[in-house]
Amino acid sequence: MIKTLQFYFEFTLVRNAFIVGVLIALCSSLLGVTLVLKRYSFIGDGLSHVAFGAMAVATVLKLADQSVLILPVTVITAILLLKSGQNAKIKGDAATAMISVGALAVGYMLMNVFSASANVSGDVCSTLFGSTSILTLQVKDVVLCLVLSTVVIVLFVVLYNRIFAVTFDENFVTATGKSADFYNLMIAVMIAIVIVLGMNLVGSLLISALIIFPALSSMSLLKNFKSVVILSAIMSVICAFIGILVSILLSTPVGSTIVVCDMILFFICFVTGKVKGA
Amino acid sequence: MLYVKNLSIGYEGKPVAEDINFSVKEGDFLCIVGENGAGKSTLIKTLLRLTKPLSGEIVFKEDGIGYLPQQTVVQRDFPASVWEIALSGNISKLGVRPFYGAEEKKRTEDNLKRMGIWHLRKECYRNLSGGQQQRVLLARALCASEKLLVLDEPVSGLDPKVTAEFYDLTKELNKAGITIVMVSHDIKAITEFSDHILHIGKENVFFGTTDEYLKSSIAKEIGLGSGEEG
Numbered sequence: 001m002i003k004t005l006q007f008y009f010e011f012t013l014v015r016n017a018f019i020v021g022v023l024i025a026l027c028s029s030l031l032g033v034t035l036v037l038k039r040y041s042f043i044g045d046g047l048s049h050v051a052f053g054a055m056a057v058a059t060v061l062k063l064a065d066q067s068v069l070i071l072p073v074t075v076i077t078a079i080l081l082l083k084s085g086q087n088a089k090i091k092g093d094a095a096t097a098m099i100s101v102g103a104l105a106v107g108y109m110l111m112n113v114f115s116a117s118a119n120v121s122g123d124v125c126s127t128l129f130g131s132t133s134i135l136t137l138q139v140k141d142v143v144l145c146l147v148l149s150t151v152v153i154v155l156f157v158v159l160y161n162r163i164f165a166v167t168f169d170e171n172f173v174t175a176t177g178k179s180a181d182f183y184n185l186m187i188a189v190m191i192a193i194v195i196v197l198g199m200n201l202v203g204s205l206l207i208s209a210l211i212i213f214p215a216l217s218s219m220s221l222l223k224n225f226k227s228v229v230i231l232s233a234i235m236s237v238i239c240a241f242i243g244i245l246v247s248i249l250l251s252t253p254v255g256s257t258i259v260v261c262d263m264i265l266f267f268i269c270f271v272t273g274k275v276k277g278a
Numbered sequence: 279m280l281y282v283k284n285l286s287i288g289y290e291g292k293p294v295a296e297d298i299n300f301s302v303k304e305g306d307f308l309c310i311v312g313e314n315g316a317g318k319s320t321l322i323k324t325l326l327r328l329t330k331p332l333s334g335e336i337v338f339k340e341d342g343i344g345y346l347p348q349q350t351v352v353q354r355d356f357p358a359s360v361w362e363i364a365l366s367g368n369i370s371k372l373g374v375r376p377f378y379g380a381e382e383k384k385r386t387e388d389n390l391k392r393m394g395i396w397h398l399r400k401e402c403y404r405n406l407s408g409g410q411q412q413r414v415l416l417a418r419a420l421c422a423s424e425k426l427l428v429l430d431e432p433v434s435g436l437d438p439k440v441t442a443e444f445y446d447l448t449k450e451l452n453k454a455g456i457t458i459v460m461v462s463h464d465i466k467a468i469t470e471f472s473d474h475i476l477h478i479g480k481e482n483v484f485f486g487t488t489d490e491y492l493k494s495s496i497a498k499e500i501g502l503g504s505g506e507e508g
């Protein structure tokens with residue numbers, strides 16, 4: 001088995017896959033804690049569907065670089081969703097559900113009607129559940145991923161104290177004269193970036209799992225914010241690594257393998273937390 | 279330090295309370311009272327710029343306000359240590375710096391000691407008792423402002439003993455020169471501690487010193503009053 005691995009690791013494609021996988025796992029888990037605590041988990045889900053819709057549009061328009069369209073659309077939707085969450089008329093969760101299923105339906109229809117590809121359901125399946133293999137990543141995908149995840153990680157570290165304050169108590173932050181809305185906006189932008197990144201790896205339906213599971217696992221074990229964030233990052237990276245490894249060795253789909261790893265780890269953490277707490 | 283003139287407050291254009299006038303001077307202890315739904319919380323939110331006023335003006339001399347909010351569901355199971363929460367009170371003092379410096383950490387330490395919860399600093403917030411949680415939030419508010427504290431129903435859900443302790447604590451802070459604006463249901467306790475009262479209600483708004491309030495017709499209606507006039 002180790003020989004097989006050594007053999008695989010000689011390929012740049014395999015190494016790229018690991019780099020991308022680990023970076024995406026890291027970014028998604030950093031924001032996961034904030035999302036879960038702010039009760040924003042559903043926004044991640046909604047956004048990923050919007051990203052799917054945007055991707056369908058990009059495919060129909062035959063854009064060479066799909067991220068040019070997907071990224072701004074997702075970022076703008078993230079901002080709108082956060083704003084509507086504070087609006088009393090249409091409740092945040094209902095608005096999210098509306099936008100997300102809408103985008104899903106429109107995306108699938110566009111892909112079906114306009115797609116030139118012979119295998120439409122295959123295309124749809126791989127956007128929803130991730131490519132069967134991320135070994136097809138091109139160099140420009142890897143570069144894009146490197147740049148965007150660096151942006152997310154740097155933003156997160158620099159804004160860490162503000163993100164904590166806004167996550168714990170938005171009103172307090174506003175009362176001290178700081179703009180909580182601005183930091184919420186930054187969080188929304190970062191989520192959008194992570195989701196667009198994650199689509200390549202685990203697909204748009206499964207990206208929420210990458211965001212939520214490590215955060216929940218870590219929260220069931222630890223009790224201060226900084227260590228929760230750090231542990232969830234570590235666990236997420238380990239799961240992504242193992243997931244990709246298993247998927248190469250057993251030729252299982254990458255996305256779902258990673259998510260299954262996250263689920264198993266969550267179960268272990270949850271039980272450990274309960275036993276320790278009891 | 280705070281001056282409010284002809285203020286109307288409400289949500290989405292519908293007024294909850296109108297024609298509110300009051301002012302707060304340095305060192306005052308103002309209590310805002312009124313029935314449920316009279317707009318106390320809306321007033322606080324408007325003062326803190328969380329809700330826009332429908333009309334009228336609010337003039338603040340201080341920029342930072344130490345705010346002690348009503349607890350939210352999110353906070354009850356939040357994985358954060360006492361230290362992290364109190365430290366986050368310094369957020370407005372960060373300016374453009376990304377991280378807290380020695381000055382902020384010292385201020386946090388001082389305020390935790392002042393609240394008598396320094397020994398709990400590594401504890402998880404969600405495992406504390408209600409009274410201890412209020413002290414943490416008070417320490418955080420003190421980190422945000424040494425001059426003006428706004429407390430929104432700080433004793434709701436606390437048992438009588440802890441409530442009394444909390445009132446003593448706020449009284450001490452007020453004696454130390456910190457201006458306090460507090461919303462409360464607990465009218466009897468309030469009249470013992472505050473020196474000014476703002477009563478908001480559907481028909482009548484009252485603002486004056488606590489003594490004046492006790493002699494006013496509003497106080498009589500709700501069964502208070504000094505009974506001097508027979």
